[in-house]
Amino acid sequence: MKTALIFGSSGLIGNQIVKLLINDDNYNKIKIFVRSAQEINIPKVEMILTDFKNLDNYKDNIKGDDCYFCIGTTKKNAPDKNEYRRIEYNIPVDVAKIAKSNSVKSFIYVSSGFADPNSSGDYLKNKGEVEEELKKLNFTNLVIMRPAFLMGNRKEKRIGEKLGLIFFKIISPLFLGKLKKMKPIDSEFVARAMIKVAKNDFQKTIFESNEIVELNNS
Secondary structure (H helix, E strand, O other): OEEEEEEOOOOHHHHHHHHHHHOOOOEEEEEEEEOOOOOOOOOOEEEEEOOOOOHHHHOOOOOOOEEEEOOOOOOOOOOOHHHHHHHHHHHHHHHHHHHHHOOOOEEEEEOOOOOOOOOOOHHHHHHHHHHHHHHHOOOOEEEEEEOOOEEOOOOOOOHHHHHHHHHHHHHHHHOOHHHHHHOOEEHHHHHHHHHHHHHOOOOOOEEEHHHHHHHHHO
């Protein structure tokens, strides 16, 4: 029986992972690291109130088998550049380093399509830099998911993203060849794929959006 560590359990993908793992007999404990208390009355779910500015205080909690990292933000929610950097870069890297020091076997990270440490845009640059740092840690099983536009019911309204998603859904049949990785993807597909790669060694680190869909179909 395994213990799962979930960061970002209130988001689109993280919430799906929690739901799926609750009914997964391979896991007898699910630790969710949250900023504020949530109403969860499920014996196998342990909620850990976390001050993400002082992650070293939670070294004894960040212990388990598989770490699912789904935390992310937007410029709207974190307009300060330093705060945005802390959430998008420092938190995932710091969590990963602690997990590695505690011999966590698998680290599955939600990145983004076209993540690139050399990108001129902060979002893709941060994701790309995190990917490079994760590779240096030599986890037994490191998997980086690069979904394109995510479909699902968000708690917050993102009008621009919603319009973009509608547009991409309309033109997605035109995405062939290398453009396949730009197709919108359902958040549940990403969650299921993350759990699948934690259970099986696919001898592969990075999964683009279309490859995530293929994982669900295999």
